[in-house]
Amino acid sequence: MTRLKEVLDQVEDRYDYCFIDCPPGVGINVLNVLAAANDVIIPIKADKNALDGMEELTEVIEEVRPYNLGLSLVKCLVTMFTNDIEVVKGEEALQKSTYSTFYTHIRHSKKVNAWTFEKGKSLVEVTPRSAATRDYKNLALEYMELTKEVKRNGNE
Template sequence: MALIMSQVHGKKVLLIDNDFQAAVTKFFEKHSYDALSMEEVLRNPILFAQDVIVPSGRWGLDIIPSNMNLVAAADDLITDKDGDQMGRIRHVLNQVEEDYDYCIIDCHPGVGIEVLNALAAAEDIIIPIKADKNALDGMEELDDIIQEIRPYNEKLESVRCLVTMYTKDIDVIKGEEALRNSKYDVFNTHIRHSKKVTAWTYESGQSLLETTPRSAATRDYKNLVLEYMGGRG
């Protein structure tokens, strides 16, 4: 989404890698234990945002990188009873909100304090869901967590599910139908699964826009961005 927003639509985008596995950071070849990263965002409540933001080197997109030190920083933040535990990411974003059209925070599937910080800073939450017979598993618990976060986040406007890994398998079709018939908001766009696209992206170190611009998955992501931006302006 971030690359499509910046490259196709000319938007200024900040992409935050809020995942200790640092897939986003590694994709942009910014992985390091010497440079400032999300570790400092969680550890330093008065961090100057520009100290941790780095150019991605592609399409005018900026990132806040990550590494495994995020794990220890999150553990330490849990025990920090004196500071604002839920406002570390929001503190950084408040400093640069006039500099970017969009900020995307990429999180891992867990609900650690680093993810709670992201939820407390977000205006919109997108929940990727693999559509199958278990599509609704865990959604009620996640929805409860989001509702508990709302008092910390007055800017939160929408929570929407995104169906990913879509195929024409009967379980997938039924899973998507169940999700769309549930109480949860779901994007009209779904992302079709492609083993070839996934392999090419990781092997080449390039985005879908570069490796497979006409693939179904690339078209789906473009449609997703249009659908999202249509709601956000």
């Protein structure tokens, strides 16, 4: 379970961030990533089924934490956000829960769905002015500020 961490440690000085996108569910690949990660961003659709699954994922993260003492930030990211009352209520419930949640959410966009079929192009290149692109930029800024804050608090 430490092989991925060993590889990432070898290139750590060359990169500021490394994002590893895992499929839903808890398989060996997710456990390996959790053992190597500094932070965990949990994309979640704000509906009851996804909220129910958070408890299981939280338990897995806590089980892996003794193997990865560097794991410092675990936050939920609401994705596929729409202004439908059910989604708004779901996001509010998540924010009021014990789960730490980003202020930024990623709005649902048909352009993002189409982008997933593009090869070798970033979302910014394919649809630079879409709402979701702006949301991802805001997420990056929020995340970088949080990691700076964690480093400041850890070094004091």
